[in-house]
Amino acid sequence: MAYLPVGIVLGCIYALSASGLVVTYLTSGIFNFGHGAMGMFMAFLYWQLAVGWGVPWPLAMLIVLLVVAPLFGAAIERSLMRQLYNASLAVQLVVTLGLLLFLLYLADGIWAPTITRRPPDIVPGNFHLFGVSVTWYDVLVLAVSVAAALLLTAFFTRTRAGITMRAVVDDRELAARAGASPDRTAQLSWVLGSFLAGLAGIMIVGGRLQQLDQLNLTILVIYGYAAAVVGRLRNLRLTVVGAMIIGLAQAYAVGYLPVNLLTNLGPVIPIIVLFVALLFIPHGRLATARFGGKTRRLTGLPLSLGGAAAFVLGAWVVSGLLSGGDMIYFGRGLAFGIVFLSLVLLTGYGGQVSAAQMTFAGLGAFFMGKLFGGDSIGGLVAAFVVPAAAGAVLAMIVLRLRGIYLALATVAFAYMMDNLFFNKQLGVGGILKVGRFAVDSQRAFVVEIAVVFAVCAVAILALKRGEFGRRLAAVNDSEVACASLGMSVTGTKVMAFTLAAGVAGLGGALFGGWQHVVSPNEFSWLVSLTVLLIIAIGGLNTVAGAFFAALFFALGPVIQQHLGDPLGIPNLQGLLVGLGAVSLGRNPGGIAGYLADAGEWLRARRSHAPPTQEQVPEEVRVRVAG
Amino acid sequence: MSLDSADLLEEAAPAIELIDVRAGYGRVEVLHGVSLAVERGTVFALLGPNGAGKTTLLNTASGFVRPTSGCVHVAGFHCNDVAPEVLAKAGVASITEGRGVFPNLSVSENLRVFTHAGNESYAAVQERAFDRFPRLGERRNQLAGTLSGGERQMLAMCRAFATEPAVLLIDEISMGLAPMIVHGLYEVVRQLAAEGLTILVVEQFAPVALSVADAAAVMRLGNIVATGKPEDVAASLSEAYLGAAS
Numbered sequence: 001m002a003y004l005p006v007g008i009v010l011g012c013i014y015a016l017s018a019s020g021l022v023v024t025y026l027t028s029g030i031f032n033f034g035h036g037a038m039g040m041f042m043a044f045l046y047w048q049l050a051v052g053w054g055v056p057w058p059l060a061m062l063i064v065l066l067v068v069a070p071l072f073g074a075a076i077e078r079s080l081m082r083q084l085y086n087a088s089l090a091v092q093l094v095v096t097l098g099l100l101l102f103l104l105y106l107a108d109g110i111w112a113p114t115i116t117r118r119p120p121d122i123v124p125g126n127f128h129l130f131g132v133s134v135t136w137y138d139v140l141v142l143a144v145s146v147a148a149a150l151l152l153t154a155f156f157t158r159t160r161a162g163i164t165m166r167a168v169v170d171d172r173e174l175a176a177r178a179g180a181s182p183d184r185t186a187q188l189s190w191v192l193g194s195f196l197a198g199l200a201g202i203m204i205v206g207g208r209l210q211q212l213d214q215l216n217l218t219i220l221v222i223y224g225y226a227a228a229v230v231g232r233l234r235n236l237r238l239t240v241v242g243a244m245i246i247g248l249a250q251a252y253a254v255g256y257l258p259v260n261l262l263t264n265l266g267p268v269i270p271i272i273v274l275f276v277a278l279l280f281i282p283h284g285r286l287a288t289a290r291f292g293g294k295t296r297r298l299t300g301l302p303l304s305l306g307g308a309a310a311f312v313l314g315a316w317v318v319s320g321l322l323s324g325g326d327m328i329y330f331g332r333g334l335a336f337g338i339v340f341l342s343l344v345l346l347t348g349y350g351g352q353v354s355a356a357q358m359t360f361a362g363l364g365a366f367f368m369g370k371l372f373g374g375d376s377i378g379g380l381v382a383a384f385v386v387p388a389a390a391g392a393v394l395a396m397i398v399l400r401l402r403g404i405y406l407a408l409a410t411v412a413f414a415y416m417m418d419n420l421f422f423n424k425q426l427g428v429g430g431i432l433k434v435g436r437f438a439v440d441s442q443r444a445f446v447v448e449i450a451v452v453f454a455v456c457a458v459a460i461l462a463l464k465r466g467e468f469g470r471r472l473a474a475v476n477d478s479e480v481a482c483a484s485l486g487m488s489v490t491g492t493k494v495m496a497f498t499l500a501a502g503v504a505g506l507g508g509a510l511f512g513g514w515q516h517v518v519s520p521n522e523f524s525w526l527v528s529l530t531v532l533l534i535i536a537i538g539g540l541n542t543v544a545g546a547f548f549a550a551l552f553f554a555l556g557p558v559i560q561q562h563l564g565d566p567l568g569i570p571n572l573q574g575l576l577v578g579l580g581a582v583s584l585g586r587n588p589g590g591i592a593g594y595l596a597d598a599g600e601w602l603r604a605r606r607s608h609a610p611p612t613q614e615q616v617p618e619e620v621r622v623r624v625a626g
Numbered sequence: 627m628s629l630d631s632a633d634l635l636e637e638a639a640p641a642i643e644l645i646d647v648r649a650g651y652g653r654v655e656v657l658h659g660v661s662l663a664v665e666r667g668t669v670f671a672l673l674g675p676n677g678a679g680k681t682t683l684l685n686t687a688s689g690f691v692r693p694t695s696g697c698v699h700v701a702g703f704h705c706n707d708v709a710p711e712v713l714a715k716a717g718v719a720s721i722t723e724g725r726g727v728f729p730n731l732s733v734s735e736n737l738r739v740f741t742h743a744g745n746e747s748y749a750a751v752q753e754r755a756f757d758r759f760p761r762l763g764e765r766r767n768q769l770a771g772t773l774s775g776g777e778r779q780m781l782a783m784c785r786a787f788a789t790e791p792a793v794l795l796i797d798e799i800s801m802g803l804a805p806m807i808v809h810g811l812y813e814v815v816r817q818l819a820a821e822g823l824t825i826l827v828v829e830q831f832a833p834v835a836l837s838v839a840d841a842a843a844v845m846r847l848g849n850i851v852a853t854g855k856p857e858d859v860a861a862s863l864s865e866a867y868l869g870a871a872s
Contacts, residue, residue, distance in 0.1 A: 160738060160748075163731065167739040170728040177722070178785060179714035179742035265843065 003251040011247025013203050014144035014270075015226030015240045018231065019152060020196025025233050026169045027189030030081055030092050031404040034099030035197050036221035040214060042069050042198030043205045049211055050120045057120045065198050073194025077187045080582055085186070089403045090353055091139055091584055094536040096583025097355075097529055100218070104526075107214045107575035116543040117145055117212040119205040141203050148199065163576030165189060171495035197221060215393050217524075225408065242277070246270045268419045275412040279397065293467035299543070304461040308454035311547075315450035320444045326558070327442055331514045332399070333554020334449045336508030340535040340546035340553075346500035349464055351476035352493060355528050356394070356414035357504045360387040362422055362523030364505025369434035375513070380437050383509030384502040391501020395494040402479075405421045414525035422520035432519075434512030449510045453550075456503050458544045463499075472496055528578055534555065537580040539592025548591045587620045639702030639792045641680035642665045642687055642718075647696035649686045658848045659696065664793070664841075669819045670826045671835040671856065673863065674845035680828040681723070683845070684795050685828070688720035689713040702794070715742070719785040720795040726782025729771030733762055733781060736770050740785045755784040759813070762796045776807035783814065786823055793824045800829065812838050836860055 021035045024470050032038075049060035064547050075100070082516045084092045111117065126135040141363050156162040168175045168185045176182050198351035204220050205212055223246065230242025250269050299307075317335065339361050346352050372378030425432075463469050471492045474482050479489050512518045521527075534553055539545025556573035563572060584590065640663040652658040656679045674680050685691040686698060689710035698705045698818040700718060714720075727736050728807040738756055741748045756763030759780045765773065770781060779799060786792045797851055799815070801810045816838045819825055829835035843853040844863060853861040 152802050160742075163735045164742065165740050166731055166735070170730050173690070174722070174726070174728065175739065176690075176710045177714055177720050179788070180739060181709075181711045181713050237675045 001253040004248075005132060005138045006254070006544070007248035007251030008244070009138045009141045009247070010250055011244035012141050013200050013220070013243075014224045014227045014246055015243035016145055016148060016203065017200035017221045018227035018239045018243055019148075019170055019236055020193040020200070020235055021224060021228045022231060022236060022239055023152075023165075023196070024189045024193035027165050028077070028081060028085065028186035028558040030084060030096065031233070032193065033096040033407075034103060035193065036218045036224070037103035037107075038069075038072070038194055039197035039201030039204075039221035040217035040428050041107055041195075042072075043201035043217055044107050044212060044214070046198075046202050047117055047119060047205065048111070051117070057122050061202060065195060065201065069194045069198035070191040072188055073192070076194070077190035080246045081186070081190065082183060090347070090351070093353060093404060093407055093535060094581050094584050095562065098102075098533055098578045098584070100578075101526075101530060101533060101574055102578025104214055104218060105571045105578060111212075111214070111574070117210065122234075126422065144199070144203065148196070150309040152236065161185075161188060164553075167259075223270035226270045226277060227279045229274055229405075229408065242273075242430065246273050249273065261568070268304060271415045275409060275416070276411070278401060279410045282307075299461050299465075301462065304458050304543075308458050311454050311457075312447065312450045316388065316443075318446050327446075328514075329554045329557045331442070331446050331449060332511065333550045334446065334453060335507055335511035335514050336531065336553045337453050337546055338456055338510065338551030339447070339536065339541065341453065341460060341503045341532055342500040342503035342507065343532060343535045344540060344543055344546050345460050345503065346496050347535075348545070349469065349476070350472045350493070350496040350500075352496060353403070353532070354410045354497070354500065355407055355525070356410040357500070358419070358506040358523045358528040358531055358603065359414045359417045359525075360391060360501040361508025361511065362417075362518070362520075363387040363390055363392065364508030365434050365518045365523070366422075366425065366432065366508075367505075368509035368512055369432045369456055369518070372374040377437055380506070380509055383505045387505030387508070388498045390501030391504075392494055392498040394501070395497030399490060399493060409563040411525055411529070414528045417523050418520065422523055432512075432517065434518055435515065437513070437563055445514065452506060452510060456506070458548070460503075461543055468492075468495065509553055533577050533581040536584060537577065537590050539590030539596075542592040542596070544595070545590055547590035639699065640664055641701060643697075643702075644687065645684070645697040645699070647683075647693045649682060649691050649693040649696075649699060651691075655694070656848050657686065657693075659848055660848070662843055662850060662853070663800060664824055665825050666821050666824050667819060667839035668824060669838055670824075671832075671839035671842040671859075672821060672826060672828045672831050672845060673830070673835065673842060673859070675830070678845040679848040680845055681797055683771040684720060684722075684797055684828055687830075688718055688795055690720075701752075712827060715801070717792045718795065719783045719788070719792055721779075721785065721797060723798045723801050726785075727773075727778050730769060732769055733773070734766045735783060736781055740788045742788070746788050749809070751784070751787045752828040755781075755785040758787075758817075759784070774813065775803050778810055779803070779807075783811075783818070786818060793826070794818070796825065796827045798828060798830065800834070808834055826869050832860070832863055 008413060017035065017039060021032060024035070030221050044062045046060055049055040049059045049063060055063070089277050123136040126133050128134070149470070152161075156166060162182045165185050165188065167178070167180060168182050172182050175185070194357065200221055202216060205216065205568060210452060224243065226246055227239050227243035231237070231239030246269070253269055256277075256279040318329065319327065339357055342360075343354065343357055344352055362382045365389050368383040371382045394410075394413055398406060398413075401409050437448070439448055464472075471482075471487060471530070473485065475489055475492045482489050482492075508523070511522075535546060535549045538547070538549030538552060559576070560572050642662075642664040644660055646659045646661055647657055648655060648659055660679070660683060662670075662672075662683075672680050672683065682691055686693055687700075688703065689708050689712070693706055693796045700708075700713065700716065705713060708716075728739065733740065734752065737752050738748055741751050756766070759777075761777060762781055762784070765777070770778065773781065783794065783796070796815075799811050799824045803811070812834050815825055815827065819838075819840075827835055827839070836859065839856045841854070842856045842859040843850050844859055845851065852859050
């Protein structure tokens with residue numbers, strides 16, 4: 001009984017957050033991964049007004065919820081989301097993930113985490129109801145949530161704007177034919193979503209949270225995603241039910257689970273609900289995640305071997321020029337390059353979005369360090385095999401998921417592994433020693449990493465040219481068509497996940513060897529997301545993209561040192577990653593895509609201009625039209 | 627340039643006029659210079675075999691496909707680059723094949739969305755709709771997705787009531803419906819035209835459409851191959867169809 005109010009209040013907050021997510025997703029068709037970060041940002045703004053600048057709290061709340069949040073939602077829709085409505089799911093995903101990172105690091109930059117920030121105590125005191133202690137704040141949250149639910153229902157059934165919103169959900173084109181502007185309606189849904197995210201964020205900080213913390217707040221609002229998935233991303237009533245279940249489960253876990261189990265399981269409960277809901281709740285429309293990059297010509301074996309040799313040579317030469325910190329960044333970039341390569345195979349070629357690649361890298365580092373003395377070839381083999389096996393298992397579990405559901409499931413997997421494996425095995429803040437195979441000097445090890453990168457790149461290009469690559473591309477294009485041709489969609493997907501996880505494991509092991517020690521936070525879900533975004537910026541469907549991503553990653557600390565610190569921006573690289581990902585809406589091919597476009601343009605200029613409308617033969621036109 | 631229903635009333639130009647319009651999708655041109663005029667208050671039947679470009683023509687007139695050359699005039703106004711929702715507000719109601727209603731909205735809610743299109747009030751549109759189609763009045767709280775095919779077409783045609791006067795573009799009324807119901811719907815088309823509405827119907831099911839039309843045209847391979855009075859067009863019809871089939 002004592003835990004009932006806590007559970008209900010948590011449920012209410014999750015419901016607020018989740019309904020905002022559902023409203024924007026339904027109306028604009030974009031699942032906003034940045035929803036949680038928007039809530040966090042609004043909560044911080046509220047704190048800044050109410051505590052930082054001493055504005056009376058009701059006024060601060062009104063300003064944030066009725067002015068800032070709606071304007072922010074409208075601006076995001078206009079500047080970013082509007083160009084994404086016809087983009088592939090994966091680009092939408094990367095852009096909203098970029099929004100998440102951008103807001104997170106922006107908030108980190110504005111409100112330095114070194115100070116403890118306490119939310120204003122707006123309705124102090126408590127009372128007893130049937131022997132249970134209830135705070136007045138609990139009552140406020142409940143009242144606000146019920147009011148929000150009633151208003152939302154009325155909005156969607158009674159007002160013209162609300163009915164139009166449902167009409168746009170039903171049939172976007174028909175809504176335009178009936179004179180409703182789909183763009184303006186979608187914008188309204190972002191305004192509403194931003195408002196609800198802000199409301200959820202502010203409600204969290206008011207009562208349960210003792211201090212404001214960027215990451216915690218974001219995660220708390222993200223917990224609402226689980227509720228949204230229970231509602232199948234379309235049913236608001238089921239969403240509220242899901243939110244209540246999660247809130248109550250969390251509250252009662254605090255009350256009844258033994259302490260040692262609780263510290264492990266407590267924060268993961270919503271994520272477990274999310275994972276289970278993803279697996280067992282039937283989904284409606286399933287779309288395949290495709291990166292909108294153009295189809296590129298295949299790279300032949302001689303070219304890829306030549307490129308690989310040049311790469312290793314280049315790494316050897318560059319490593320001779322570098323020393324100290326720059327050398328460390330260089331090696332780190334190379335090791336991460338291998339993880340980027342794994343994503344080129346899985347997400348770029350295969351269209352399977354994985355936001356858990358650093359988890360596999362972490363497993364690689366872990367088994368490299370733990371098995372066969374920590375520096376042997378056996379360890380390196382284990383660093384490939386064990387993560388590969390883990391990847392195969394994950395693939396079999398999440399097999400039927402696609403698009404955002406798959407991405408959510410991998411995020412959930414990464415988050416669970418953070419809390420249940422890495423934090424436990426390495427200890428929170430703990431470290432694990434990882435050795436190097438065969439060589440010891442910095443320069444020799446850089447060359448070793450470069451060789452592994454080159455071998456993986458050549459292998460991945462060979463896979464792409466071969467039968468497996470064609471199968472992967474076919475599955476990416478249409479699973480239904482593949483299945484109807486008698487191809488094993490399952491086998492292809494599992495294989496892609498397995499190989500990618502193995503390659504990521506290798507990267508992790510070399511990364512560990514490079515640093516000598518690893519700690520859990522280097523493999524957290526947030527790093528996995530960052531890695532996914534960086535490779536998307538580099539260019540997801542080309543090996544060259546992995547190279548650019550590695551370069552960007554290596555240069556990150558240098559940029560920070562020379563640009564971020566003088567400007568007083570603590571995590572400039574994170575901000576840049578967020579910004580870059582957000583800009584992908586215009587250019588899904590990333591940096592590699594730009595360069596390839598430029599190359600093709602040059603080639604076309606040298607040979608002849610591309611055919612224009614007038615040059616299409618009459619015969620072709622007639623055949624298509626008739 | 628302003629474009630609203632008042633202008634539609636005053637102007638004397640044809641309700642819809644296409645002059646040497648070329649349009650298509652990407653590099654593929656579908657309409658190779660089509661000219662056509664629909665006079666106000668008349669029913670115009672556009673006939674032709676599959677893939678003749680009828681739907682593309684309709685989508686060009688309703689603003690969903692931008693012409694690459696030529697002119698689209700609605701009530702005498704040049705409308706080449708006008709957004710579909712703006713055209714809809716000016717009185718061009720287009721009903722596409724098999725998707726004229728919002729299935730998850732009730733009948734009254736559908737009408738409410740339709741009133742976006744014009745300056746008629748929701749109450750007035752509802753009254754006219756239920757007056758014209760009593761069956762819809764009986765089912766006003768039912769989800770449109772649960773209506774029968776004929777009832778759905780009726781509901782879709784209520785879009786015309788939101789603007790006064792209106793141009794109604796209908797793609798394939800007969801699609802998937804029983805002949806009895808098709809006859810009924812064309813009876814409605816005839817009545818609406820008698821009330822002053824301009825209607826352009828695209829149809830493969832030629833005889834019924836011709837029986838209510840004031841003028842007609844036949845399309846083939848992206849060109850208009852015959853145009854004129856319904857009885858003249860009927861004569862050249864078989865040639866167009868058989869020619870395309872070879």
